[in-house]
Amino acid sequence: MSGIETALGVYGLITGTITIIETSIKIYDAVKDKSGIPEKLRKVSETLPSLKELLKGAEAQFSKSQPADTAWIEVGKDVQRCNEACQELQDLLSKAYPEEEASRARRFVKAATTTLSGKGKTAEQLLKEIQGYLEVLLDRQILTNAALLEDIKATVDELLPRQGQVQNNVNGDNIGRDKISYTSSGSGHMFTGDHGTFHIGGTSIH
Numbered sequence: 722m723s724g725i726e727t728a729l730g731v732y733g734l735i736t737g738t739i740t741i742i743e744t745s746i747k748i749y750d751a752v753k754d755k756s757g758i759p760e761k762l763r764k765v766s767e768t769l770p771s772l773k774e775l776l777k778g779a780e781a782q783f784s785k786s787q788p789a790d791t792a793w794i795e796v797g798k799d800v801q802r803c804n805e806a807c808q809e810l811q812d813l814l815s816k817a818y819p820e821e822e823a824s825r826a827r828r829f830v831k832a833a834t835t836t837l838s839g840k841g842k843t844a845e846q847l848l849k850e851i852q853g854y855l856e857v858l859l860d861r862q863i864l865t866n867a868a869l870l871e872d873i874k875a876t877v878d879e880l881l882p883r884q885g886q887v888q889n890n891v892n893g894d895n896i897g898r899d900k901i902s903y904t905s906s907g908s909g910h911m912f913t914g915d916h917g918t919f920h921i922g923g924t925s926i927h
Contacts, residue, residue, distance in 0.1 A: 728793035731800050732783045738804045742773045745811040752818050761880050765844040779863050792861040803854035810847040845880040
């Protein structure tokens with residue numbers, strides 16, 4: 722594959738990643754009342770327009786560069802991994818955010834269940850990965866908006882506590898992520914957080 726073909730492939734990955742992020746934005750925007758969303762999940766979702774703007778800048782930058790520029794060729798793997806992380810984030814948001822007409826309790830429980838599932842990476846971990854890949858693109862001058870990327874980094878630093886501060890015990894202990902507690906018994910499941918206490922199973926959600 723020639724240098725031009727490789728660079729065009731990288732450009733295609735960038736435009737594809739923009740499409741993924743646009744879909745994620747639509748998923749988040751469809752939740753009209755966001756009061757039941759855990760804080761960290763909401764803050765990650767609110768960075769999506771900034772991610773889109775950054776990659777739109779890279780898209781525009783391509784037309785100003787020589788397609789065979791070594792910078793575009795050398796970032797292929799980073800752009801591919803960024804694309805995969807954005808897709809993983811979109812999949813997570815699809816699971817976390819319920820149908821548009823869901824009640825506040827249902828929104829809280831669905832988001833909390835996704836947060837506490839222990840399967841895969843958290844939204845903030847994925848955002849950190851994406852930010853790291855975008856840093857590479859900034860270093861190669863494919864991204865140009867350093868201030869916007871710094872804002873995303875500040876959000877990542879806020880969302881991810883230092884090692885040892887996050888508890889991942891779902892036996893009724895307080896969970897470090899979004900201060901959500903979870904207990905399970907024969908009568909069902911109970912979630913407790915900043916938005917109240919909700920029951921699933923033996924009793925209905927209220």
